[in-house]
Amino acid sequence: MNSRRKFITNASLLTFGGWALQSFNTKNFSRGNIAAADQINIGAIGINGMGWSDTLSMLKNAGVNLVALCDVDKNVLNKRMAELSKKNIDTAKIKTYGDYRALLDRKDIDAVIIGTPDHWHALIMIHALQAGKDVYVEKPVGNSIQECRTMVAAQEKYNKVVQAGQWQRSQQHFRDAIDFVHSGQLGNIRTVKVCCYQGWMKPGPKVADSAPPAGVDYKQWLGPAKTRPFNSSRFHFNFRWFWDYAGGLMTDWGVHLIDYAIFGMNAPVPKTVSALGGDFAYPDLYQETPDTLTALYEFDNFNLVWDHAMGIDNGNFGRDHSIAFIGNNGTLELDRGGWEVIEEKRSDKKVSVARKSPTDNGLDKHTENFIKVVRSRKLNDLNCSIQTGAHIATVCQMGNIAFRSGQKVVWDKNKKQFTNNGLNAKYMMASYNNGYQLPKI
Missing domain, CATH: 3.40.50.720 (NAD(P)-binding Rossmann-like Domain)
Known part of the structure; x- marks a missing residue:
């Protein structure tokens, strides 16, 4: 070849x-x-x-x-x-x-x-x-x-x-950072903090339903989703903020950021998930998914914290997104702009790495x-x-399910479902409408 x-x-x-x-x-x-x-x-x-x-x-x-x-x-x-x-x-x-x-x-x-x-x-x-x-x-x-x-x-x-x-x-600096995490130099990692503060992302305004724009096959756009009147603030980019079509920032950016948290920790599905949030920042805009959300994932040997906010950029480390592996000897901070290791001054095995920038196009x-x-x-x-x-989409869905249900969700790893009554049928299953069906494989 x-x-x-x-x-x-x-x-x-x-x-x-x-x-x-x-x-x-x-x-x-x-x-x-x-x-x-x-x-x-x-x-x-x-x-x-x-x-x-x-x-x-x-x-x-x-x-x-x-x-x-x-x-x-x-x-x-x-x-x-x-x-x-x-x-x-x-x-x-x-x-x-x-x-x-x-x-x-x-x-x-x-x-x-x-x-x-x-x-x-x-x-x-x-x-x-x-x-x-x-x-x-x-x-x-x-x-x-x-x-x-x-x-x-x-x-x-x-x-x-x-x-x-x-x-x-596929981007090299992400892989280099995870190689460092896997090297063990950070010591025991107790917490992974993932933040996603996206100042440019806001829901659309609340506007009246209308006819679809000329040239748009709205019926085909809806597909298996529930039939609803066309609304410009639910369409194109803004579909992200409605449960019928997506899962908000948790799934839109979470599958990128939580992915590397899970990758770094070689982690399976969490044992439990709790989540709190709501439309705290922009209650006057049109959305269903929360503009502010904090989720706590419990694993056997560490906790994972997800923290997202729409419309502001000042997240952890002064960045608009970040993945931080907090270990006994140092904290590795990773984002799309590079990675570094901040030493833990109280450690006898403190480690630090100057910030390394990307060299390629992921x-x-x-x-x-x-x-x-x-x-x-x-x-x-x-x-x-x-x-x-x-796997990563499932982990992110679990955070949304904890938020939507208002419960601390508990996962049975053998049965691969929640132990909470009623959650599996209500939130795990796909909702298909308009004659569409998810094929049985």
């Missing part, structure tokens, strides 16, 4: 909480000397936000051809096609769709990117696997614990490549890893398999 063109490794920039992907031109889409048998045709489903960033990143890999785009909003489709035209991309070779099923029917598509709202991830991923496609699915992979389990079962049944979009799993490395495994079929080489994505 011919080698892939070297991917671009310009340092990544975090802007407004998302990736400011560097500009690219037609040379980024050159096919190099990739053999015909190694060409990979991709289609992208849901391209208004991260799905589009994933698509552009994927195309930096030689031999990857974009042949289809799908979105329920024609305005978004037109916008993306215009962007490609400005880059002198031959858009005549790219077909657009409003229904993902028509895209999946194409036999010439090898892999798909799923960047839809969260409530669509599971169904589209399973249908894609059934259609014989490899899948790159955005995070959180599932919008319920049942969906997460079913997605894992589907991947194992159809044996296709599925990468979860938790790109930090998203580009993550999509490159996906393409590499699509070609090699060595599924164990994936940096974030659906199994990993489902």
Whole structure:
């Protein structure tokens, strides 16, 4: 197999909480000397936000051809096609769709990117696997614990490549930090504190229901979610703040940050979870998920604390997000801007490390890893398999369930369910409507 063109490794920039992907031109889409048998045709489903960033990143890999785009909003489709035209991309070779099923029917598509709202991830991923496609699915992979389990079962049944979009799993400075945690130099780690203070993220205003914008297939956007009148403050980016479609900051950023807390501690599902929060900061805005939340996760040998706040940036260590491993000899602080170790002055084995900055682009490395495994079929080489994505999404869902139920939730690791009466049926299961059903795998 011919080698892939070297991917671009310009340092990544975090802007407004998302990736400011560097500009690219037609040379980024050159096919190099990739053999015909190694060409990979991709289609992208849901391209208004991260799905589009994933698509552009994927195309930096030689031999990857974009042949289809799908979105329920024609305005978004037109916008993306215009962007490609400005880059002198031959858009005549790219077909657009409003229904993902028509895209999946194409036999010439090898892999798909799923960047839809969260409530669509599971169904589209399973249908894609059934259609014989490899899948790159955005995070959180599932919008319920049942969906997460079913997605894992589907991947194992159809044996296709599925990468979860938790790109930090591919960024070197995150991995270096975890290697240090695993080295034991911090001593016993008693607490991991994870904070997520996102000043740029606020819910939308409370506005009246209205007709959907021209070009939007709102029925298709709702899919398996409950039928409700269209409201602009529940649509596009703001879907994150409503339980029908997502899980708020806990799942939107938690699957990135709690992921590394769990990875660093080699931790399973927690024994208990308690959570307190509410709409303390912006009760006048339109949301269901809490703008302020603190959750306490109990594990055998350590506690994990999750703390999130919308609309402000002054979190732990003066950062807007942070993962802190607090050990007897020092505290390792990790975020997208780098990592460091702050010594514990009272320790006889104190340790410190000056701050180390990122040297690569995590998203580009993550999509490159996906393409590499699509070609090699060595599924164990994936940096974030659906199994990993489902585990972290489950942990984050548990925090939301503790908050929504108002209970300290207790987990039975053998039965893989809550011991609290009524919680399993009410909160673990997926709620599908409008004739949609989660497939039984």
